[in-house]
Amino acid sequence: MRPALRTDGLGVRYRRSWALRDCSLSIPAGRVAALVGPNGAGKTTLMHAAVGLLKPTCGSVEVHGEVAFVAQDRPLTERFTAAEMLAFGRRVNSRFDDGAARDRLDRLGVPLDRKVGVLSGGQRAQVAITLAMARRPDLLVLDEPLANLDPLARHDVMRSIMAEVAERELTVLLSSHVVADIEETCDWLVMLNDGQVQVSGDIEELLAGHYVLTGSTESAGTMGAGAAVVSASRAGRQAELLVRGEPAPDPRAQARRAGLADLVMGYLRSPESTALPGPEHVIRR
Numbered sequence: 001m002r003p004a005l006r007t008d009g010l011g012v013r014y015r016r017s018w019a020l021r022d023c024s025l026s027i028p029a030g031r032v033a034a035l036v037g038p039n040g041a042g043k044t045t046l047m048h049a050a051v052g053l054l055k056p057t058c059g060s061v062e063v064h065g066e067v068a069f070v071a072q073d074r075p076l077t078e079r080f081t082a083a084e085m086l087a088f089g090r091r092v093n094s095r096f097d098d099g100a101a102r103d104r105l106d107r108l109g110v111p112l113d114r115k116v117g118v119l120s121g122g123q124r125a126q127v128a129i130t131l132a133m134a135r136r137p138d139l140l141v142l143d144e145p146l147a148n149l150d151p152l153a154r155h156d157v158m159r160s161i162m163a164e165v166a167e168r169e170l171t172v173l174l175s176s177h178v179v180a181d182i183e184e185t186c187d188w189l190v191m192l193n194d195g196q197v198q199v200s201g202d203i204e205e206l207l208a209g210h211y212v213l214t215g216s217t218e219s220a221g222t223m224g225a226g227a228a229v230v231s232a233s234r235a236g237r238q239a240e241l242l243v244r245g246e247p248a249p250d251p252r253a254q255a256r257r258a259g260l261a262d263l264v265m266g267y268l269r270s271p272e273s274t275a276l277p278g279p280e281h282v283i284r285r
């Protein structure tokens with residue numbers, strides 16, 4: 001099956017500095033992919049390249065089917081009501097499904113006749129996502145859709161995206177800084193660091209291939225034999241290692257399967273480590 005999004009050696013340069021370098025990744029259709037990385041890693045730039053808002057300086061971006069994008073600042077025209085925005089959408093786009101959009105907003109309890117400017121942050125997010133969904137995209141790209149939302153609104157937005165994914169073949173790429181949100185919804189992970197792809201893959205497979213080892217700081221140097229050390233951290237006299245691959249049994253260390261927070265934190269801590277598809281990558285210690 002063709003991937004929903006594929007980039008090959010993608011590079012984007014703003015004047016003299018490169019925001020993305022040699023990014024090659026592929027997101028299979030039907031996945032909900034999280035795009036994670038520190039501030040300035042290149043997430044928004046990657047999304048803009050994916051939706052055609054900017055032209056790659058080098059390499060290629062390929063999207064299979066229609067794409068819709070919700071920008072970080074959700075540029076909704078605040079003086080209009082949701083109903084007026086739906087009417088406008090229908091007029092300018094023949095694919096626009098305003099019936100489904102009305103049903104969605106009704107279900108979510110978002111008033112259609114109130115100006116968008118007076119809606120709550122969560123309701124505005126739902127209107128922006130509904131307008132994007134109404135275009136019946138194959139790929140929906142959301143730049144930090146949950147920023148500034150309270151926990152309940154975050155949960156509602158994520159649940160509504162999941163419902164849409166369950167109903168039809170839709171691929172979602174969303175950026176977020178909050179691991180709990182990703183854990184609840186996403187099954188694919190892309191991590192960017194300093195403009196390069198650091199991690200890309202199925203979350204379950206990534207978690208099954210990573211372990212956390214805990215032991216004394218004295219034994220930290222030798223813990224994790226048989227596996228590749230991604231990163232190490234210390235708290236008091238305890239050392240914690242994130243390793244890739246199954247470590248050899250070691251009486252001085254406790255081993256457990258990594259959770260998503262361990263994985264994300266471990267790779268954030270260690271920008272030179274990678275977990276990418278294909279032949280094993282060398283991981284520096």
Ligand SMILES: Nc1ncnc2c1ncn2[C@@H]1O[C@H](COP(=O)(O)OP(=O)(O)OP(=O)(O)O)[C@@H](O)[C@H]1O
Binds near residue numbers: 037040042043046
């Ligand atoms: N229009 C621009 N002109 C020049 N440099 C830019 C421009 N947009 C982004 N950059 C730079 O490119 C790099 C990547 O920025 P980008 O916004 O893609 O990162 P991000 O991962 O989305 O960050 P954040 O998590 O803070 O939103 C940063 O160093 C940023 O300063």
